[in-house]
Amino acid sequence: MTVKKIWPTSGNVDNAPKDDSEVVAKGACFMGFGIRHFQAFLIFAGLSVAYALRVNLSVAIVAMTDKDQANPDFEEYDWNEKTKSLLLSSFFWGYIITQVPGGALARKFGGKTTLLCGVLICSILAILTPIFAKIGDWQLVCALRVAQGLSQGMVFPSTHTLLSEWAPIEERGNIGTWCYSGSQFGTVVMMATSGIIASSSLGWPSIFYLSGGVGVVWAIVWFIWGASSPAHSKIISPEEKKFIEQSIGVDAAKEHGPPANIPWVKIFTTPAFLVLILVHSTHNWGFWTLLTEIPTYMKNVLGMDIKSNALLSALPYFVMFLMCFVFSSISSLLNKNQCMPLSLSRKLFNSIGHWVPVISLIGLGYVGTDDATLAIVLLTVTVGINASTYLGFQVNHIDLSPNYAGILMGITNCAANIMSIIAPLIVGFIVTDEHNSEQWRIIFFIASGFYFIGNLLFILFGRVEVQPWNDSQPKPSPEKRNSTQLESQH
Template identity: 60%
Template sequence: MVKNRRFEDVEKGPGLGIRHVQILILFCGMTVTYALRVNYSVAIVAMTDEKEAREGFEKFDWNEQTKSLILSSFFWGYIFTQLPGGHLAQRLGAKMFLFFGIFICSLLTILTPWCASVGGWKLICGLRLIQGLCQGVLFPCTHALLSKWSPTEERGVLNTLCYSGCQFGTVAMLAVSGMIATSPLGWPGIFYVSGAIGILWSIVWYIFGASNPAECRLISPEERKFIEDSLGHSDDTPKHYPAPWKKILSSPPFYSLLIVHCCHIWGFWTLLTEIPSYMNKILGMNIKSNALLSALPYAVMWLLSYVFCFTADGLLRKKVLTLAVSRRIFNTIGLGLPALALIGMGYVTKETTSLAITLLVVAVGLNGAIYLGYQVNHIDLAPNHAGTLMGMTNGLANIMGLIAPLAVGFIVTEENNPDQWRIVFFISGGVYLIGNFVWCIFGSTQVQPWNAPKHIPHQKVRRESAFIEAMEAHG
């Protein structure tokens, strides 16, 4: 019986294989898409500040409210393609949805400087909205791909490796964008470089990517059999389980997951979009040091996500923690401790720059623990509907990504006023604490009864959640 299997008893499959190539390409895809998201955070400083970047490039007289509107406009489109993107990717295959999403987004990124010059902030907002529509399929499609390519025994590690590209892309873009803005390319170079890399990735994905092992011409029969056997596939296994919408929408664990996801996105995107402006206006840093230091917290988050992953795996293997306790501990590390750091940031000044940087590193870096907390809870609750659940919670949660920058623009009417920035940090810290509390109290790591229809033979759906059940049994 699967439920009695121990970690050390799980059958080992082929070593490095095509599944790892797929994960590597997806890691690069995450890197590219997050670079395409955060490039505005630094570029908008160079586009609007006469003292920054190179002379000879057009500058725009945009106030903080207008800049917040531009930064938030991405999410106007992003939230609408989450659920349909995941549902269609699950039914029709995720490869082409992901290809067109990133390709179109990259092309529009290259056109950004021209759009800014011709249409100003209004055209930029429209362009960002379309980019959001394109990127809305990213997480649901990636979840769908991982569900097909990740053997249950390797799911935790492969998921972490894939999604760590989010932080790597953030780090890379924040680190180099300041240097690009002060180079002969000027601030338009930020968009040209990131857009070109996105188009290159799209070509690579079109050639080598595949929606599942059965469609991949490069995979060996042995590796394909290992993956499909691990996931419990057979000739009569249903390709798609109908989503139990009514049961999902009446599930308390689902709502606790939705709340914590919303709270995390509020704080995360507030920091991601506003850190460059905060460092420039409050801490008095120029754009080059601003970009490099803005990247530091996300570099720490990227590295710590691996540390947390293997630490959690080791604790579970040694039966030190149950899965439920592990999820809550790491979620508290990822949200509770950063909340305290954000509250502390409300009191730093230009004279305590080192303390501000330290608190930023803590607030963002420890966020890496959420990959072992609520972020994988979609798979805990319903392995057969993980993509759908991710589309639902990520779509609704990213409304917070739209509201948060607008809230900053409403609160921060004087960019050099530290008291107004203090309110921003207090709100973000409080939201983190509320989200973590709700999920720790009302969340669940048990596979839900609505995971599969009752008429489906139990042994066929059990293996799809073997990794989760094995951890529970081992704990």
């Protein structure tokens, strides 16, 4: 019942075409591939670039602080672990600020414009990173990373806005998966190639030049062929445009109506939403601790050089990229056969994504420094299995409130990324000796504790029912309130 309410089918009496099969055939322009799929590919590429720009420093910082691990012909910086942790967390200082405003800007100016600005600005700043490091040391690099975070805060809200305009309801799950898998793909490519690039004649500065350059190229392609909606696209066929608009509803394909009064008090007094904030935050603690610190752990504890370090650091995120599609297929099969209610499904997949890593992280804490293979296997399991959460808490915002799902995501993502700031800083305070496996064990235990507590709260208090405040009354239209005044102005 909840699913039907949130995701109405294209067979809705008011919006359904007279001949669905004919419209679908026309909507899928060539062998099932339409302009909407081309847009999804461009968004996938954009998110790949965005995440590559986000994580490039995680591997590059190893070469920047130890020239023996890369091409020694390039400058080396004497940054201790606390300084490196500060640099790795500084991105999120800006990122959390533009989460909620990013959604408002995307709604006002269109997802194309805000996504373009976010990726392009971040790309230009990436190209400037080596120059900033040379003239201003870590302090200027830190300021640059904050600015990159500010620009990327618009990326996810922009993507949500674009999907709401481009994805037909019957294809929304698949198209959304294709788009958001770009975040893992970009992480894999950047982490797998950074070590090789840093050890080549190009040196570690080229990590920033290449990733930033690719971002600029993507921005040009997106500017030419991207569009905020089918109505703004110059290359979409009338048939496909009609197909999309009939699926999502004609009104949704046009300009949004008067905004509703956002029920802020009711939102923040809803236990299920408060738990959602907590589980998102605990998830980010564990996920971003690993993402930012795996290269350092592999180098100093497992004794791997930067080439093998980078390739193996990318492995967990490649597995996560693949597992996104595996878990999505399993979920589709369960839903098709109606094997379990939605609430159980959400909590099951979230438990897989959180409690399996609890076990693997505890095991990782006791792996000896001479058993690198087992450590890599456990890291891969910990990160790869996180893909299951895409079918757990990460879609629960839509369950609670389809109308305010974007706002809910902005709030929880803002709170969760505060954890992304704190986690690397805690590593810097605890790990005073980068070669001490016992200090790293504490880091892994803390992450596993957050994973366990967050999911336990979600199991106990998480809900999937649409909340009563979802259907708040819209504001009176200004045109209707002030019709006399408007007429006099004309």
